[in-house]
Amino acid sequence: MNDINQCPVCDEPVEPGGSDGGYDGYNITCPRCGKYRIVGSALPAFNRITRSPRIKANISGWLRENQTYEIHSENINKLMTIKTPSFHERADKLLLYFEKKTTYAGELLKYDISWLSIGYCVNFDELSEMINYLTNEEYIVDFPTFGDHTIKILPDGWAQLEELKNINADSQQCFVAMWFDDSMQHIYDEIISEAVYDAGYKPHRVDKREHNEKIDDEIIAQIKRSRFVLADFTGHRGGVYYEAGFAKGLGLEVFWTCREDEIEKLHFDIRQYNCIPWQPGNEDDFKRKITNRIEAVIGYGEYKRDSKESL
Numbered sequence: 001m002n003d004i005n006q007c008p009v010c011d012e013p014v015e016p017g018g019s020d021g022g023y024d025g026y027n028i029t030c031p032r033c034g035k036y037r038i039v040g041s042a043l044p045a046f047n048r049i050t051r052s053p054r055i056k057a058n059i060s061g062w063l064r065e066n067q068t069y070e071i072h073s074e075n076i077n078k079l080m081t082i083k084t085p086s087f088h089e090r091a092d093k094l095l096l097y098f099e100k101k102t103t104y105a106g107e108l109l110k111y112d113i114s115w116l117s118i119g120y121c122v123n124f125d126e127l128s129e130m131i132n133y134l135t136n137e138e139y140i141v142d143f144p145t146f147g148d149h150t151i152k153i154l155p156d157g158w159a160q161l162e163e164l165k166n167i168n169a170d171s172q173q174c175f176v177a178m179w180f181d182d183s184m185q186h187i188y189d190e191i192i193s194e195a196v197y198d199a200g201y202k203p204h205r206v207d208k209r210e211h212n213e214k215i216d217d218e219i220i221a222q223i224k225r226s227r228f229v230l231a232d233f234t235g236h237r238g239g240v241y242y243e244a245g246f247a248k249g250l251g252l253e254v255f256w257t258c259r260e261d262e263i264e265k266l267h268f269d270i271r272q273y274n275c276i277p278w279q280p281g282n283e284d285d286f287k288r289k290i291t292n293r294i295e296a297v298i299g300y301g302e303y304k305r306d307s308k309e310s311l
């Protein structure tokens, strides 16, 4: 396999090589997109598709949020349809990123090219527009030099960050949205709820009789009370789509899962989220992935299961 020395997504120079012995593809570490993989056979197809600067920026931004993602022939089209988050969402993403990179209040951060992907920016001008916005809101102060930025988070920025992250920060509850089918009972009892407990949270699923495929006040109240939502799309129930969308609208983190043979049926808008697939017979792996994802995104919770607690 030939070495590649340019990122197939954003065209930035990357370390030559990238392929390793047993893997038929490339492990890419791009200064802009971060780490991802592309299967060898998918590379020519990927290169053949004309990608506008906007599409490149969207894929690059999305890969940053879904590190170590593998691009293969079947998901190329999906990557082309990733939507650009709103301007304000992107500015929030940048502010959160600055916080992550800041080790003490008052620290100066110097521009690097990963900022472009964090903000889903087409180019430096677009990034500068977002930096201007954050500066005007007094969330940051910018010390612009020619073709560069050096920023620092200001007190109003720290307050905004608290607001962004404090959506039900004290809640230990995970609302589980899924299909009420007998075939799914053990998936909830033995896999999903156990994985949520393992991550230090309390799973909450409304009762089958209560739910009856209608969204009532109790469900809305329980979602509002939750720290995050886990939505399994197997069976493609309207209620699951509604509950996940409602939670997303509130600003809650939503984790998406689906039985592998039904992933292709996922609604177009959902497919751009990094869905955890599962296969019957390989549930332990699924359970571990859920726990890991929750811990990576939200952090380990403090909920201790009562020994008397039934599922």
Ligand SMILES: [Zn+2]
Residues within 6 Å of the ligand: 007, 008, 009, 010, 011, 012, 030, 031, 032, 033, 034, 060
């Ligand atoms: Zn790249």
